[in-house]
Amino acid sequence: MKSITQLPTIKGIEQIYTGCLAQGAYYIQSKGEVAIIDPLREVEPYIEKAEKDNAKIKYIFETHFHADFVSGHLTLAKKTGASIVFGPTANPSFEATIAEDNQEFKVGDFTIKVLHTPGHTMESSTYLLKDKNGKDLAIFSGDTLFLGDVGRPDLAQKAASMTQEELAGMLFESLRNKIMPLADDVIVFPAHGAGSACGKNMMKETVDTLGNQKKMNYALRADMTKEEFIKEVTDGLAPPPLYFPLNVKMNKEGYDDLDEVLLRGTRELSPDAFETAANETGAIVLDVRHQNDFVKGHIPRSVFIGIDGGFAPWAGALIADTAQPILIVAPQGREKETVTRLSRVGFDNTLGFLKGGFEAWKSAGKETDTLKSISAETFKDQLLSQNIPVFDVRKESEYLSSHVKEAQLTSLDFLNDHLSAFPKEKDFYLYCAGGYRSVIAASILKARGIHNIIDVAGGYAHIKKTEIPVAEATCPSTIKQ
Structure with a gap:
């Protein structure tokens, strides 16, 4: 869930970091006026904070x-x-106000x-915060500059009618002309931080000085040519x-208010009623228990x-269609949280939840299943x-680091592309890093009749x-993304 960190070095600025999304929003307050940068879908915490500060969100x-x-x-x-x-x-x-540079x-x-600062997208902008004397204090860099990385330049290709290499070139110029000339003490x-799919090499920290980033961020090397930047930034980008x-x-373009989404x-x-809704709407039954x-x-x-x-990002990656109807099986008391977190990544078509949870389903004598x-x-x-397959x-990088010798790589991220790789009759083993992703994968396979x-x-x-034999630092055995 969200954590709010007071940053004592700049009075009036708070970072609101949501770990499950690896996303940072910002609350800036001075003399009764407030600015919010990149707010989350649920806006009540910002409003309540401003009211507590006797301030108005401007x-x-x-x-x-x-x-x-x-x-x-x-909504805000x-x-x-x-x-x-x-x-x-x-x-x-x-x-909206479309600002000028x-x-x-x-x-x-x-x-x-x-x-x-175009490059990640064409409209991408960095917001430079100055104090009352005009001193540069901080930048809110969006997806232009991360800690340890920069924003991927491949997401806006279609909208911009440009290649990822052309966008990467624009990002190079944005960083060199707009951000790197700023003082080293600028925060x-x-x-985003580590875990976000918007970059590939982000640090676990969520705040740093620009001076330190100039020293350790590969994309800010002073002697880096534009061609080197383009190659390094575009290398190894997963779809x-x-x-x-x-x-x-x-x-x-807009969306429903969260209040309406929660009501539904x-x-x-x-x-x-749950069974009838599933049969009549074609909804996915999403089980969010342990x-x-x-x-x-x-x-x-x-x-x-x-x-x-990593609930919301995995839901987004695997369900994909945000219009898909969804029915929820949740731990008691966590139904609203589930709907809220789905809405953060655009899944607004949740139809309801199973009252009493899975135990109620069993007590009603409904059909159940298990996973070996x-x-x-x-x-x-x-x-x-x-000799069982x-x-x-796991992700390709995890697999390349070390894996069971006999194992084939079928990353959960792209499981739907590899359904034909799994045997339909002979038993097979499935594993991930800690047991979470393998059960996700197994549930998807079972839903498809495997x-x-x-x-x-x-x-x-x-x-x-x-003492199972493992292989280290090798190439994937059969399955490639």
Whole structure:
């Protein structure tokens, strides 16, 4: 969930970091005026904070049209009367201020200057914060500059009618001309941290000085040529999640208020009503309990994505279509949280949740299913005595580092592209790093009629503790993205 960190070095600035999205929003307050940068979908915390500070939200600054989450700019503007501000070239379908490069906005004693920094997207802008004396204090860099990385230049190719190499070249110029000339003591507040799909090499820290980034960020090397930058920034980019363009569309064109989404999504459904809704609407039954609970028993053909893992990004990557109807099986008391977190990545078509959870489903005598799961020790014994196929659903980088010798790579990120790789009748093993992703993968396979799965509980973390032969620093054996 969200954590709010007071940054004592700059009074009046708070970073609101949401770990499950690896996303940073910002609250800036001075003399009763507030600016919010890149707000989350649920806006009440910002409003409550401003009321507590006896302040008024004056501006909502968006660094760009986000792809990995739905911003709260429209709802926040509606509820507060604040002006939405985008950088140059933005063309939203709603009323907003489209700032000019170097245009300045006053927030109490602070001045926020717009630096147009295209490259990640064409409208991408960095907001430079100045104090009352005109001293540069901080930059809110959006997806232009991360800590340890820069924004990927391949997401806006279609909209910009440019190649990723051309966008990377623009990003190079933006960094060199707008950001790197700033003083080393300027603080960098990025839109994302480690774990976000918007970059590939981000640090776990969420705040740093620009001077330190100039020293250690590969993309800010002073002696780097434009050609070197383009090559390094575009090298090794994995395909973006399929829900990204849909989130951009929502951020650009509009969406339902979260209140309406919650009203629909938190309807209590009895087991009979739940079953009827699933049959009549074609909804995905999404089970967000712990993987151990799902393994022991679940609704047939339901998909597992646990609320306590990388929930929203995995839902976005694997369900993909944000219009897909969804029915929820959740731990008691976490239904609203589930609907809220789905809405953050654009899944607004939640139809309700199973009242009483899975236990109510069982008590009603409904059909149930289980997933065969074994320990790493049992896996070792069976692997040594039988010739059963093994599949590794981790990321390619994890697989390349070390994997079970017999394992084939079928990354969860692209599982839907590799369904033909799995045997339809012969049993096979499935593992990930810690047991979360393998159960997600198993649930998807079972929903598609593949039931001959043996999950390795605890994943590679437990496998390494046995003496199962592993391979290190090799190429993927069969499956490539």
